[in-house]
Amino acid sequence: GEALAVSARVAPLGSRLVLLLVEDLTEARRIEAVRRDFVANVSHELKTPVGALSLLSEAVMGASEDPEAVERFAGRMQIEATRLTNLVQELIDLSRVQNDDPLEDAEPVRVDELVAEAIDRCRHQAGTKQITMAAGGTADLRLWGNRGQLAAALGNLVENAVNYSPARTRVGIAARRVTAPGGDLIEIAVTDQGIGISEKDKERVFERFYRVDPARSRATGGTGLGLAIVKHVAASHSGEVTVWSSEGQGSTFTLRLPEAVAARDRASGDRTPG
Numbered sequence: 435g436e437a438l439a440v441s442a443r444v445a446p447l448g449s450r451l452v453l454l455l456v457e458d459l460t461e462a463r464r465i466e467a468v469r470r471d472f473v474a475n476v477s478h479e480l481k482t483p484v485g486a487l488s489l490l491s492e493a494v495m496g497a498s499e500d501p502e503a504v505e506r507f508a509g510r511m512q513i514e515a516t517r518l519t520n521l522v523q524e525l526i527d528l529s530r531v532q533n534d535d536p537l538e539d540a541e542p543v544r545v546d547e548l549v550a551e552a553i554d555r556c557r558h559q560a561g562t563k564q565i566t567m568a569a570g571g572t573a574d575l576r577l578w579g580n581r582g583q584l585a586a587a588l589g590n591l592v593e594n595a596v597n598y599s600p601a602r603t604r605v606g607i608a609a610r611r612v613t614a615p616g617g618d619l620i621e622i623a624v625t626d627q628g629i630g631i632s633e634k635d636k637e638r639v640f641e642r643f644y645r646v647d648p649a650r651s652r653a654t655g656g657t658g659l660g661l662a663i664v665k666h667v668a669a670s671h672s673g674e675v676t677v678w679s680s681e682g683q684g685s686t687f688t689l690r691l692p693e694a695v696a697a698r699d700r701a702s703g704d705r706t707p708g
């Protein structure tokens with residue numbers, strides 16, 4: 435009787451263990467597949483501009499008698515070179531946000547400064563499209579995190595808002611403090627009046643290299659990595675990024691991140707120096 439009772443108690447435990455191992459294996463396989471896809475994507479993305487550069491340089495050599503053609507080809511070479519530089523830079527950024535613990539050198543980061551930087555980064559592009567940029571609610575708000583990573587995240591959202599909007603529209607950045615059970619959060623919402631994102635694409639735009647319209651993304655120098663970077667930065671700061679969108683009307687990307695003071699209180703003891 436006793437032995438039976440014991441084995442009855444052990445058996446479910448054993449099958450749970452087997453189940454866990456199987457789940458582990460499946461997860462390991464999934465990670466491996468994702469890694470393989472990523473390498474394949476990177477290779478493809480690198481090959482495209484390199485191939486174009488190679489063809490264009492041949493074209494330049496063949497057109498030495500025609501200065502106008504040379505100039506045209508050289509211009510396109512410059513575009514491809516810029517594309518390559520952007521891609522390499524975003525790959526470096528992505529690997530940084532994936533590998534570095536952002537909270538190792540966390541500090542209070544002023545939201546108004548982050549917003550001003552993000553707007554500055556897009557000023558030229560917005561200017562040529564006559565897009566108005568407006569920010570509000572940022573005064574006195576501070577985030578707790580890695581300055582460079584937070585700047586990259588917000589910069590990407592504002593850049594996208596400008597890139598995926600028609601001329602003479604408006605991009606708004608609104609910040610506010612929201613009370614949450616685990617401590618106050620700062621919400622930063624970037625709203626555009628652009629092309630919007632369909633329900634089906636909404637879930638996928640945060641994936642690495644996923645673009646709704648690859649040609650359009652490339653035309654604006656997009657790499658398909660921006661939102662993957664944003665998502666990583668949000669997650670590693672114990673925050674999140676969400677999207678609301680209405681096709682043809684516009685989109686709002688919202689970052690929710692820990693506030694400086696609250697984060698420090700929560701972490702008192704382990705993250706406070708000294």
Ligand code: ADP
Pocket residue numbers: 590594595598626628629630631639640644645646647651652655656657658659660661662685
């Ligand atoms: P990309 O470098 O292509 O902009 P992202 O990762 O930043 O890459 O975005 C992925 C895709 O999500 C974009 O190619 C675009 O199709 C879509 N997207 C991102 N932001 C917006 C936006 N504000 N409005 C409409 N579509 C967007």
